[in-house]
Amino acid sequence: MDFHTTSSHSNWVVQKFGGTSVGKFPIQIVDDIVKYYSNPDGANNDVAVVCSARSSYTKAEGTTSRLLKCCDLASQESEFQDIIEVIRQDHIDNADRFILNPALQTRLVDDTNKELELVKKYLNASKVLGEVSSRTVDLVMSCGEKLSCLFITALCNDRGCKAKYVDLTHIVPSDFSASALDNSFYTFLVQALKEKLVPFVSAKERIVPVFTGFFGLVPTGLLNGVGRGYTDLCAALIAVALNADELQVWKEVDGIFSADPRKVPEARLLDSVTPEEASELTYYGSEVIHPFTMEQVIRAKIPIRIKNVQNPLGNGTIIYPDNIAKKGESTPPHPPENLSSSFYEKRKRGATAITTKNDIFVINIHSNKKTLSHGFLAQIFTILDKFKLVVDLISTSEVHVSMALPIPDADSLKSLRQAEEKLKILGSVDVTKKLSIVSLVGKHMKQYIGIAGTMFTTLAEEGINIEMISQGANEINISCVINETDSIKALQCIHAKLLGGRTSTPSQFEHAVDERLEQLKRLGI
Numbered sequence: 001m002d003f004h005t006t007s008s009h010s011n012w013v014v015q016k017f018g019g020t021s022v023g024k025f026p027i028q029i030v031d032d033i034v035k036y037y038s039n040p041d042g043a044n045n046d047v048a049v050v051c052s053a054r055s056s057y058t059k060a061e062g063t064t065s066r067l068l069k070c071c072d073l074a075s076q077e078s079e080f081q082d083i084i085e086v087i088r089q090d091h092i093d094n095a096d097r098f099i100l101n102p103a104l105q106t107r108l109v110d111d112t113n114k115e116l117e118l119v120k121k122y123l124n125a126s127k128v129l130g131e132v133s134s135r136t137v138d139l140v141m142s143c144g145e146k147l148s149c150l151f152i153t154a155l156c157n158d159r160g161c162k163a164k165y166v167d168l169t170h171i172v173p174s175d176f177s178a179s180a181l182d183n184s185f186y187t188f189l190v191q192a193l194k195e196k197l198v199p200f201v202s203a204k205e206r207i208v209p210v211f212t213g214f215f216g217l218v219p220t221g222l223l224n225g226v227g228r229g230y231t232d233l234c235a236a237l238i239a240v241a242l243n244a245d246e247l248q249v250w251k252e253v254d255g256i257f258s259a260d261p262r263k264v265p266e267a268r269l270l271d272s273v274t275p276e277e278a279s280e281l282t283y284y285g286s287e288v289i290h291p292f293t294m295e296q297v298i299r300a301k302i303p304i305r306i307k308n309v310q311n312p313l314g315n316g317t318i319i320y321p322d323n324i325a326k327k328g329e330s331t332p333p334h335p336p337e338n339l340s341s342s343f344y345e346k347r348k349r350g351a352t353a354i355t356t357k358n359d360i361f362v363i364n365i366h367s368n369k370k371t372l373s374h375g376f377l378a379q380i381f382t383i384l385d386k387f388k389l390v391v392d393l394i395s396t397s398e399v400h401v402s403m404a405l406p407i408p409d410a411d412s413l414k415s416l417r418q419a420e421e422k423l424k425i426l427g428s429v430d431v432t433k434k435l436s437i438v439s440l441v442g443k444h445m446k447q448y449i450g451i452a453g454t455m456f457t458t459l460a461e462e463g464i465n466i467e468m469i470s471q472g473a474n475e476i477n478i479s480c481v482i483n484e485t486d487s488i489k490a491l492q493c494i495h496a497k498l499l500g501g502r503t504s505t506p507s508q509f510e511h512a513v514d515e516r517l518e519q520l521k522r523l524g525i
């Protein structure tokens with residue numbers, strides 16, 4: 001079904017709001033963003049909203065984390081009721097504080113209680129079994145998105161913006177046979193979402209659908225298959241189903257910066273990045289958007305815009321590939337309509353951004369040469385796979401392998417220790433902990449000679465020791481591993497040298513020369 005030809009609603013934007021934004025800025029979300037975009041005197045778009053579970057302060061203390069803690073407790077046959085009560089109180093206080101219409105408030109409180117009772121049933125059953133299946137974890141987790149979206153729907157209606165709650169928990173039928181999160185599964189989901197959208201696209205008036213940013217019981221389990229941050233992917237699929245003009249991911253930063261602005265105060269807001277750059281930045285520590293999001297929307301030629309809830313008029317950062325037609329066209333390549341003409345010009349730079357990822361361990365394995373080198377690598381990866389350990393970076397010679405692995409919690413540390421014992425069969429093993437990966441990312445870096453040299457010389461000048469070096473085959477990422485205690489210093493000094501607006505990269509140098517020539521011309525020299 002093509003909504004653009006069958007409906008008067010044709011310029012959709014999908015707005016995704018993260019849990020901390022729903023927790024801290026609900027009035028701004030409704031008044032300054034949803035109402036502004038859907039108002040004929042404002043941006044005049046058809047708006048679809050997608051929210052993740054509320055977090056009053058941080059994601060770690062938010063509703064999803066609390067629900068996952070309940071699953072943990074139930075699996076150990078322990079009591080989880082206190083945490084459910086904390087979630088209930090938090091949501092009821094919130095309804096009390098923000099929803100003014102008594103009927104809307106009462107309904108919200110009732111719906112909240114009903115959802116929590118359902119979760120208690122799932123958890124009680126699991127507690128009896130002493131086991132929580134991945135399907136039950138997903139069902140319990142979905143409660144966070146349901147409560148958050150019930151609240152935002154009530155708040156929209158309370159403040160004069162017609163909205164309707166859309167629960168996606170059962171969008172995947174229980175007998176659906178897909179075994180992987182692959183393209184055929186996503187195609188099925190997009191079709192199912194289109195059916196959910198029919199009442200909105202065929203309605204005479206504008207009604208904002210508020211979708212639970214949880215999309216059903218997916219093959220392999222949502223937490224296993226997609227991981228935390230799954231609402232970004234859910235919003236992307238809704239944008240594809242609507243053939244939206246734009247997917248907006250609203251956060252508490254102005255967009256993607258040349259470095260984490262909390263750590264590098266001089267970091268610059270980037271107008272645009274490519275999907276590959278956004279994925280690399282997310283993977284190596286700058287968690288701005290879930291990496292699975294990009295593929296879906298970019299295939300449908302929909303730009304993603306990262307924007308700040310507290311600064312809705314800012315341009316944000318656009319994630320869009322180089323050389324791709326806008327939707328509806330295939331040749332010649334085009335930037336999307338709403339990108340400025342200088343879009344591609346501005347992209348011609350050296351490095352785009354720098355990022356760090358902490359909690360890294362490096363394993364060095366020196367082969368005892370009892371096996372051939374090809375078998376050596378295969379055996380290493382079989383062992384790591386058995387313990388579900390992920391390798392972020394690798395550097396090898398014929399008999400020596402160094403690998404950087406993220407070890408963020410006690411479970412992964414336990415797995416690492418078990419894997420270490422098995423790896424010792426292959427040769428001598430040593431493990432270094434408390435390290436950090438520093439990654440310089442940029443699609444255009446490969447056109448410039450000497451960027452890697454400058455990066456490593458800068459670290460040497462600051463007395464920062466490098467444990468390991470790796471460059472991705474796509475030349476979009478140059479990474480090294482250093483001591484965690486040096487990571488902020490490394491970020492700041494590399495940023496100042498390669499990204500800080502000084503004339504250190506060739507592009508910046510050329511730009512500065514052009515500016516100087518212009519200045520001299522103006523002065524008549």
Ligand SMILES: Nc1ncnc2c1ncn2[C@@H]1O[C@H](COP(=O)(O)OP(=O)(O)O)[C@@H](O)[C@H]1O
Pocket residue numbers: 018019020021059250251252253255256257258259260261262281285286287288353355
């Ligand atoms: N390169 C970067 N650009 C923008 N933010 C970054 C970058 N690297 C790390 N960050 C951090 O990512 C966080 C993302 O924003 P936030 O809205 O707080 O996240 P969430 O929506 O997950 O709650 C910010 O706290 C910011 O400091």
Ligand SMILES: N[C@@H](CC(=O)OP(=O)(O)O)C(=O)O
Pocket residue numbers: 017018019020052053059064065144213227228229230231232
């Ligand atoms: N609520 C889920 C999904 C999500 O996407 O969250 P957020 O949008 O707040 O990062 C989580 O905490 O992982």
